Amino acid sequence: MAQIELISVGKVYGKTRRGKAAENTVSDLTYVIESGHFVSLLGPSGCGKTTTLNMIAGLEDVSSGEILIDGRKVDDLEPDKRDLAFVFQDYALYPHMSVYENIAFGLRMRKVPKHEIETRVSDSASRLDIRSVLKSKPKQLSGGQCQRVALARAIARRPAVFLFDEPLSNLDALLRDQTRSELKLLHRELGATSVYVTHDQEEAMTLSDRIVVMSRGRLEQFGTPFEIYHEPATEFVASFVGKPRMNLFTALRTKNGRYTLPGTTFTVDLGEIGLDRVRVGFRPEECELRVVEPGTHGHGVVRSVEPLGNVSDVLITLGDQQFMVRVPGFGTCAPGDRVDIITTRARIHCFDPTTFLRISRGRVS
Ligand SMILES: Nc1ncnc2c1ncn2[C@@H]1O[C@H](COP(=O)(O)OP(=O)(O)OP(=O)(O)O)[C@@H](O)[C@H]1O
Ligand SMILES: [Mg+2]
The missing domain is CATH 2.40.50.140 (Nucleic acid-binding proteins)
Structure with a gap:
C-alpha cells in the first residue's frame, strides 16, 4: 500500500510556435490520496484526468509541482520503479499471446520465479473467473473477458497502487454494473491504493472513498462521495454530480x-x-x-x-x-x-x- 501526495502539480504540453509557454493542461493540483483508499478522478472529457493519472504513473513528466509516493519524490523514478499497475480502457493485451502469457508476461520481465508466476496467474485468474480461457488468445474473447484479463494481469503484479483509466467504458451497461461491483469487492479484498479515472459520476460515487472533481485542468473539490453530493464546493460540482442535474x-x-x-x-x-x-x-x-x-x-x-x-x-x-x-x-x-x-x-x-x-x-x- 502507498500514500500518494500531489503538491501544486501542473502540466503543460509543449510550447506554442512563437516559443511562448502553452496553456496549462492541468494546474495547481494539491491533494493526498491516503494509503489503501480508492480515489476517483471525475470530470468531463478533456479536463485532465488521464494527464494526471499518467503523471502519477510516470508516463508523463510533471511540469510544475511535485508528486510524492510514501513521502518520496518520484520525479526521477521510471514508471516500472514506482510499483504501480495500470489498467487501460482498451485493455492493452498482447494479441499474439495467450491469456496465461498476457498475465504472466510482466512477472517474467520482473524475474519472478516460475512456480511463483504459476501461483499468481492461477490465483488472479480464479478471482476474475477466467480460468477456463487461460489458453485462449484475446481475439477469441468478449470485451468483458478481455477487461477481466487486464484486471487479472494487474492483480498478479501485486502492486502497491492500481491505476485505472476508464476501465469499464467499453463494456455494455449490464456488464459495466456487474464489473463495477466486482471491482469494489476486489478492492476490499486487496486493499491496495487505487486511483480510478472516470467521467461517470455513478462509478465514482459507488466505488470511491474520496472523489477528486476536476474541470478544465483544475481541482474543483476533493471530498467523500457524501460531501461531493451534499456540500458541493462549487457550482460546477453541484451541476456535474447528481442525476437529473441540480x-x-x-x-x-x-x-x-x-x-x-x-x-x-x-x-x-x-x-x-x-x-x-x-x-x-x-x-x-x-x-x-x-x-x-x-x-x-x-x-x-x-x-x-x-x-x-x-x-x-x-x-x-x-x-x-x-x-x-x-x-x-x-x-x-x-x-x-x-x-x-x-x-x-x-x-x-x-x-x-x-x-x-x-x-x-x-x-x-
Ligand atoms: N500528449 C499530449 N499533447 C498535447 N496535448 C495533450 C496531450 N495529451 C492530452 N492533451 C490535451 O490535454 C487536455 C486534457 O487531456 P486528458 O486526456 O488528460 O483529458 P481527460 O480528462 O482524460 O479526457 P477524456 O475523458 O476525454 O479521456 C486535452 O485538451 C488534450 O487535448
Ligand atoms: Mg482520459
Missing part, C-alpha cells in the same frame, strides 16, 4: 430580504448572506410540487412528465428557466398544469455569482 438559477434579493426568481412567485429565505444576487440550486429529488388553480400567473407550467416506474421526472417552466422535479410514482400532474415548486431552506445550495464558490450558511432549519 436546478440552478440566479435569484435576486427582495425588499423583505428574501430571494426570488424574477417574474415568478418562487421566493426563498436564505438568511443573511449579504449579496443582492445569488446562484441558488436545489436537486430535482429535494422538492415537491403543488398544483395551483389554472390560469394563475407567476407559477410554473408543466411541460412534460417522464415516468420511470418508481419515480417520474417533471419538466417545468418557471419564469425564463426550466426546472426538473422528481416526483414519486407516476406523479399527479400533467402537461399544461400550473404548479408551485416547494423546497426548504435546508435543501438549498447557494453559490457566489462571481466566484461560483459555495456560500456556507452554517446549519439551517
Whole structure:
C-alpha cells in the first residue's frame, strides 16, 4: 500500500510556435490520496484526468509541482520503479499471446520465479473467473473477458497502487454494473491504493472513498462521495454530480430580504448572506410540487412528465428557466398544469455569482 501526495502539480504540453509557454493542461493540483483508499478522478472529457493519472504513473513528466509516493519524490523514478499497475480502457493485451502469457508476461520481465508466476496467474485468474480461457488468445474473447484479463494481469503484479483509466467504458451497461461491483469487492479484498479515472459520476460515487472533481485542468473539490453530493464546493460540482442535474438559477434579493426568481412567485429565505444576487440550486429529488388553480400567473407550467416506474421526472417552466422535479410514482400532474415548486431552506445550495464558490450558511432549519 502507498500514500500518494500531489503538491501544486501542473502540466503543460509543449510550447506554442512563437516559443511562448502553452496553456496549462492541468494546474495547481494539491491533494493526498491516503494509503489503501480508492480515489476517483471525475470530470468531463478533456479536463485532465488521464494527464494526471499518467503523471502519477510516470508516463508523463510533471511540469510544475511535485508528486510524492510514501513521502518520496518520484520525479526521477521510471514508471516500472514506482510499483504501480495500470489498467487501460482498451485493455492493452498482447494479441499474439495467450491469456496465461498476457498475465504472466510482466512477472517474467520482473524475474519472478516460475512456480511463483504459476501461483499468481492461477490465483488472479480464479478471482476474475477466467480460468477456463487461460489458453485462449484475446481475439477469441468478449470485451468483458478481455477487461477481466487486464484486471487479472494487474492483480498478479501485486502492486502497491492500481491505476485505472476508464476501465469499464467499453463494456455494455449490464456488464459495466456487474464489473463495477466486482471491482469494489476486489478492492476490499486487496486493499491496495487505487486511483480510478472516470467521467461517470455513478462509478465514482459507488466505488470511491474520496472523489477528486476536476474541470478544465483544475481541482474543483476533493471530498467523500457524501460531501461531493451534499456540500458541493462549487457550482460546477453541484451541476456535474447528481442525476437529473441540480436546478440552478440566479435569484435576486427582495425588499423583505428574501430571494426570488424574477417574474415568478418562487421566493426563498436564505438568511443573511449579504449579496443582492445569488446562484441558488436545489436537486430535482429535494422538492415537491403543488398544483395551483389554472390560469394563475407567476407559477410554473408543466411541460412534460417522464415516468420511470418508481419515480417520474417533471419538466417545468418557471419564469425564463426550466426546472426538473422528481416526483414519486407516476406523479399527479400533467402537461399544461400550473404548479408551485416547494423546497426548504435546508435543501438549498447557494453559490457566489462571481466566484461560483459555495456560500456556507452554517446549519439551517
Ligand atoms: N500528449 C499530449 N499533447 C498535447 N496535448 C495533450 C496531450 N495529451 C492530452 N492533451 C490535451 O490535454 C487536455 C486534457 O487531456 P486528458 O486526456 O488528460 O483529458 P481527460 O480528462 O482524460 O479526457 P477524456 O475523458 O476525454 O479521456 C486535452 O485538451 C488534450 O487535448
Ligand atoms: Mg482520459
